Amino acid sequence: EAEVAQSPRYKITEKSQAVAFWCDPISGHATLYWYRQILGQGPELLVQFQDESVVDDSQLPKDRFSAERLKGVDSTLKIQPAELGDSAMYLCASSPREAGETQYFGPGTRLLVL
Amino acid sequence: SQQGEEDPQALSIQEGENATMNCSYKTSINNLQWYRQNSGRGLVHLILIRSNEREKHSGRLRVTLDTSKKSSSLLITASRAADTASYFCATGNAGNNRKLIWGLGTSLAVNP
Numbered sequence: 001e002a003e004v005a006q007s008p009r010y011k012i013t014e015k016s017q018a019v020a021f022w023c024d025p026i027s028g029h030a031t032l033y034w035y036r037q038i039l040g041q042g043p044e045l046l047v048q049f050q051d052e053s054v055v056d057d058s059q060l061p062k063d064r065f066s067a068e069r070l071k072g073v074d075s076t077l078k079i080q081p082a083e084l085g086d087s088a089m090y091l092c093a094s095s096p097r098e099a100g101e102t103q104y105f106g107p108g109t110r111l112l113v114l
Numbered sequence: 115s116q117q118g119e120e121d122p123q124a125l126s127i128q129e130g131e132n133a134t135m136n137c138s139y140k141t142s143i144n145n146l147q148w149y150r151q152n153s154g155r156g157l158v159h160l161i162l163i164r165s166n167e168r169e170k171h172s173g174r175l176r177v178t179l180d181t182s183k184k185s186s187s188l189l190i191t192a193s194r195a196a197d198t199a200s201y202f203c204a205t206g207n208a209g210n211n212r213k214l215i216w217g218l219g220t221s222l223a224v225n226p
Binding site: 004031040041042043044045048050055056089091093095100101102103104105106107108110 | 144145147149154155156157158159162202204206211212213214216217218219
């Protein structure tokens, strides 16, 4: 069964360092989402791509976060510099172009900023 | 921004019992979905109910939707220890780029 892949699964970094997360969606899925989930809360959308274009990045802290999906397939989310408050689970999800209301999630990357 | 509010926030039951979780939302929706998240893992889609539907079943899951009250419930029958997880509702709006607005979740513990 096709799955969304994410790496790394865990990342520990010091504040002010740069971190990057990678996501490979299910093959053929046009829409890709990056979420941040703080422990005990629901996911918060950071950025949504349709193919290679950003369709929603209203909640992305653009002074330190950036995301790209250059060829409309895999995607990278970067934080520079990391802050203590960035400690969270970063989830990637994808959905197909047709009948794409359902989102398929990867296992997530757990980030700890020290 | 969070739209859904699940209640209870936490639920503890014995294996074999039924578990009911509720979700309320604020704006008009096109669909409402329920997802499960095991500790430290990604979310798994359980069921989607559209705004013109009132009830839907999938295995041991039963979802109801009352658009007049802007609320939904998820019933898990004959619960198992493996059902222990957090459950989230998420709402989708028509023409909103498929963006989902998520609730805070209900943490379910099923004790053997």
